[in-house]
Amino acid sequence: MASRTLTNPRTGERIIFTKTSRETNGKLFEMSYKMAPHAAIVDEYSHPHQEMAIRVLSGTLTCSVNGVNKKLCAGEGITIPAGVPHFQKNEFEVDVHAI
Template sequence: MTTTDRQITNPRSGQRMIFRTTGKETNGALLEIESFNPSSKEKEPEHIHPNQVSSLEVITGKIHFYINGETRVLGPGDILEIPAGVPHYFWNEDAAEAHTIQKFTPALEIEGFFRTYFALARDGKLNAKGTPNLVRMSLPMLNYQNEIQVVNPPWSVQKIVFTILSPLARLLGYKQKYE
């Protein structure tokens, strides 16, 4: 991976990620990301990582975390570990950019999900809420179901809908992965 391959930017949100250690480099054991999140009241969808422990350490700034029904504000030096399957989301409503280190264990294919999502943002394929349309989303969400799942509606409902829509997505030329 070249230096430029290590960094991705979401032009919609301004979030920037640098892949410090990849799953490929660790035989799937770990993905470590340096993340920079500008101030925004916009929150990502509540989601889970069904098969991964994720953690976050705040380097500078503050990050707001909603985890398992509780809001927490984390500052420099704070560390949060999220067990697999626990609903959460984060945002930065502080004036300063938040700089964090995120880890995913095992790495699985979460790097591919982030690259796909940021590429969709780069190409203007996200709506005002920051998500692609259901048809376009069907293939990536099925592809990355072991890494990430939105909490509502329940995954069983989403999986049925995505499975039904996936042939149309393929017909329209949509992909499982974008770069």
């Protein structure tokens, strides 16, 4: 699949879809994303049927999961269960790159 890139100027995110559910027999899709300094997802959200795993490649990402904040540094990750409210933000001066 040719990678598809989306940019959201409101949240400071650039998303590149790297694996599709079609390529993984419906099991997952994968995206690489970068978040600009001091950017945040607009609001808390959830995925009713899918869990979400985040692995930070560079920078520090603050994840709020069910109202609890956790800072993830490069090499760290988190798995968010299906249906659990969450959002991400970058509170620092450098881009965050995560998968």
